[in-house]
Amino acid sequence: MLKGRMKRMNQQRRTMTLNLSEQEMRVLEDLSTQKDVNKTTLIRQALRLYQLVSARLDRGEKLFFEDQKRKKAELMVL
Amino acid sequence: VRLPVELLDNATGEFVEAELFDEITVEHFLETKRTWRPLVLQARRKLLARGREDLVPNYAHWDWTTKEPLLQMLAMKFFGIECGGKLQGIVEIQMVGYECRVPTQRGRDLVYVDYLQVAPWNVRLLMDALGKPTQFRGVGSRLFEAIVRFSLDEGFKGRVGLHSLPSSEAFYTRECGMTAAGRDRAKQNLLWCEFTPEQAQTFLTGGAR
Numbered sequence A: 001m002l003k004g005r006m007k008r009m010n011q012q013r014r015t016m017t018l019n020l021s022e023q024e025m026r027v028l029e030d031l032s033t034q035k036d037v038n039k040t041t042l043i044r045q046a047l048r049l050y051q052l053v054s055a056r057l058d059r060g061e062k063l064f065f066e067d068q069k070r071k072k073a074e075l076m077v078l
Numbered sequence B: 001v002r003l004p005v006e007l008l009d010n011a012t013g014e015f016v017e018a019e020l021f022d023e024i025t026v027e028h029f030l031e032t033k034r035t036w037r038p039l040v041l042q043a044r045r046k047l048l049a050r051g052r053e054d055l056v057p058n059y060a061h062w063d064w065t066t067k068e069p070l071l072q073m074l075a076m077k078f079f080g081i082e083c084g085g086k087l088q089g090i091v092e093i094q095m096v097g098y099e100c101r102v103p104t105q106r107g108r109d110l111v112y113v114d115y116l117q118v119a120p121w122n123v124r125l126l127m128d129a130l131g132k133p134t135q136f137r138g139v140g141s142r143l144f145e146a147i148v149r150f151s152l153d154e155g156f157k158g159r160v161g162l163h164s165l166p167s168s169e170a171f172y173t174r175e176c177g178m179t180a181a182g183r184d185r186a187k188q189n190l191l192w193c194e195f196t197p198e199q200a201q202t203f204l205t206g207g208a209r
Helices: A006-010 A023-033 A039-058 B028-050 B064-072 B124-130 B139-153 B166-175 B197-204
Strands: A064-066 A072-073 B003-007 B014-021 B076-083 B086-094 B110-120 B160-164 B177-182 B190-195
Touching: A006 B139, A023 A039, A023 B190, A039 B014, A039 B166, B003 B076, B003 B139, B014 B139, B028 B124, B064 B076, B064 B086, B064 B110, B076 B139, B086 B139, B110 B139, B139 B197, B160 B166, B166 B177, B166 B190, B190 B197
Parallel strands: B110 B160
Antiparallel strands: A064 A072, B003 B014, B014 B076, B076 B086, B086 B110, B160 B190, B177 B190
């Protein structure tokens, strides 16, 4: 029913040129392959995550990673 | 942008035009509090009075107004459906924070369905408790279809994941054709349901259900 029409909701997009180093581009390509998404989607995911993490840190929250043994380690975000 | 979708009007048996939209505001959250919540609580009281605590919906305590700060976040998105000037259903999805768990897709990004709620007057269980007929059918399905198409359009290839409430497990696994990938002890033991790209395509072409 919505086939072909949902894209209209996302039409108002702007385009930019992104300059990356060889290494940055390689990481982008590797992650795109690993995550099975295109490079645009990966960059947009990174932006979503960065905004979310920044907002929570700004509220005074902390970011932790937890390993298999349930040991928490705080991650410094600069 | 608002897109026309059809809902079945239970009173007439005819399809009526509704609107799917993504410009959710705090006003919509307030509308759920003003018009949905009293009915949900009223139905809950009736069910409890009849000793049917088991039928009380798991979402009876949901408060959408707490989600106002999320409206600014790129990682979250909301869709709603309106018909007859009233909000008929709303969903919140997340694009970061969850990964695929089905072995063939493990570690890949997906669209996670965090909250999906249909207006109480469209929920048979609640209206039965209140002795009233339901109004529209298809609100949840149209919202779910929008999520799958959003996943495709955003580059996630149709991958969708969610923790299903017990009352919705049959809908997601049998009617939609999602894979039940185990219960999540970190999330109230809810069932993790997931669409692979292939399953999403099957769902959109009407193969499931």
